Amino acid sequence: MxxxxxxxxxxxxxxxxxxxxxxxxxxxxxxxxxxxxxxxxxxxxxxxxxxxxxxxxxxxxxxxxxxxxxxxxxxxxxxxxxxxxxxxxxxxxxxxxxxxxxYMPNGNVERWLYDDRNLSLLQRLDLAIDVAHALNYLHHECGNLIVHCDLKPSNILLDNDMVARVADFGLSKVLSQPLHPNQSSSIGVRGTIGYVAPEYGVGSGASPEADIYSYGILLLELVTRRRPTDYMFKEGFNLHMYAKAALPDQVLQIVDSTLMEDESDDEAGEMEPRTQQAMLQKREECMMLMVKIRVACSSHLPHERMKINEALSVLLKAKNMLCSPRHRGNFPRGA
Missing domain, CATH: 3.30.200.20 (Phosphorylase Kinase; domain 1)
Structure with missing residues (x-):
C-alpha cells in the first residue's frame, strides 16, 4: 500500500x-x-x-x-x-x-519489548506482519530492489495506531538486479551484531536473503523477548539454535511468559472452561507457528531461508487462527 x-x-x-x-x-x-x-x-x-x-x-x-x-x-x-x-x-x-x-509517537519496538510496556501476542503478530509487508514491498514491489541491511527492533517505529514502520535506511542498498547471496561485493556491508547475516562476515554482497535473516532474528526476539546478544548465547550457540532446539514440543518453555497472559484473559472468566481451553490451545498453536516461521527465516544458509511472501502468508493465517469470530471485532487493525 x-x-x-x-x-x-x-x-x-x-x-x-x-x-x-x-x-x-x-x-x-x-x-x-x-x-x-x-x-x-x-x-x-x-x-x-x-x-x-x-x-x-x-x-x-x-x-x-x-x-x-x-x-x-x-x-x-x-x-x-x-x-x-x-x-x-x-x-x-x-x-x-x-x-x-x-514523527512516530509510540517510539520503537525495542523499548516496548524491554521497558515493561508489555506487547500482547496479537500486537507482536501484527508487528511481524507489518514488517513483512515492508520487506515484501522493498524486495519485490517498489521498482528497484532495495535491501535494508540493518533490520532490528530499534529500527522498527510505531505510529499512533501501533502500526509498525521500518526506519533508518542509512546502510540500505539499491540494486539494479539481485546479487547472488554468495557473490562478493566491493562495498562493505555493515549492520548490527546479532542481526547481521552470516554471509556478510565473509564478504558477500547485499541481498534480500540477508534481510530475511535479520527479520527471522527480529521475530524470534519478539516471541522470546531475548536479545541475540544475550549472555546465554556464546561459543557458537545463538538465538536461532535456541529456538530450533525447542521445536516441536518445548516452544512454550522459550516464549516470553507474558504471552500466556494477554488481553483475552480479561474475558476468560466469563467463558465456559471448554471455551477457555480452546482459546489457550489456539494461542499455543499460533506461537508454535510463529517460532517455526522465524526459525525458517534465520537459517544459516541463504538458500534455505523462507521467502518473505511465504512468511507473510503464514503469518496472516496465524492471525486468522488467533482472532476467532468472537474476538475479531475487538481488533480494528487489519493486515
Whole structure:
C-alpha cells in the first residue's frame, strides 16, 4: 500500500530545523546512533523527527546519500515517511545535513519489548506482519530492489495506531538486479551484531536473503523477548539454535511468559472452561507457528531461508487462527 507524497515541498534550511527543535535541545532528543542523533520538533504545525547526521563520523555523508537515494521515490504504509532533506551550513559555517521524517509517537519496538510496556501476542503478530509487508514491498514491489541491511527492533517505529514502520535506511542498498547471496561485493556491508547475516562476515554482497535473516532474528526476539546478544548465547550457540532446539514440543518453555497472559484473559472468566481451553490451545498453536516461521527465516544458509511472501502468508493465517469470530471485532487493525 503506497502512502501519499509528502506535503513538504519547500527547501528546508538549518535555521528552520534549529528553531523547530528548540536549538536541538536535549529535551527533544529521541535517540542517537552511529551516524547521528534524532530530535523531535514542530515544523509548520506538524510534529516531525529530525535526524542530524554526524559528518565527523566516517560514513556519515555516505549514510545521508544512501538514505536520500533509497527513500526519495518510495512510499508505503509500513515505512517511515521522509518529509524533506536539508543540506546546508550552520552558524559556524560548518556543513550540516539532516533528514526530516514523520514523527512516530509510540517510539520503537525495542523499548516496548524491554521497558515493561508489555506487547500482547496479537500486537507482536501484527508487528511481524507489518514488517513483512515492508520487506515484501522493498524486495519485490517498489521498482528497484532495495535491501535494508540493518533490520532490528530499534529500527522498527510505531505510529499512533501501533502500526509498525521500518526506519533508518542509512546502510540500505539499491540494486539494479539481485546479487547472488554468495557473490562478493566491493562495498562493505555493515549492520548490527546479532542481526547481521552470516554471509556478510565473509564478504558477500547485499541481498534480500540477508534481510530475511535479520527479520527471522527480529521475530524470534519478539516471541522470546531475548536479545541475540544475550549472555546465554556464546561459543557458537545463538538465538536461532535456541529456538530450533525447542521445536516441536518445548516452544512454550522459550516464549516470553507474558504471552500466556494477554488481553483475552480479561474475558476468560466469563467463558465456559471448554471455551477457555480452546482459546489457550489456539494461542499455543499460533506461537508454535510463529517460532517455526522465524526459525525458517534465520537459517544459516541463504538458500534455505523462507521467502518473505511465504512468511507473510503464514503469518496472516496465524492471525486468522488467533482472532476467532468472537474476538475479531475487538481488533480494528487489519493486515
Amino acid at each position: 503506497q502512502r501519499k507524497k509528502s506535503l513538504f515541498h519547500r527547501q528546508t534550511h538549518y535555521n528552520m530545523l534549529l528553531k523547530a527543535t528548540d536549538g536541538f535541545s536535549s529535551r527533544n532528543l529521541l535517540g542517537s546512533g552511529s551516524f547521528g542523533s534524532v530530535y523531535k520538533g514542530m515544523l509548520d504545525g506538524k510534529m516531525i523527527a529530525v535526524k542530524v547526521l554526524n559528518l565527523q563520523q566516517r560514513g556519515g555523508s555516505k549514510s545521508f546519500m544512501a538514505e536520500c537515494e533509497t527513500l526519495k521515490n518510495i512510499r508505503h504504509r509500513n515505512l517511515v515517511g521522509i518529509l524533506t532533506a536539508c543540506s546546508s551550513i550552520d552558524f559556524q559555517r560548518n556543513e550540516f545535513k539532516a533528514l526530516v521524517y514523520e
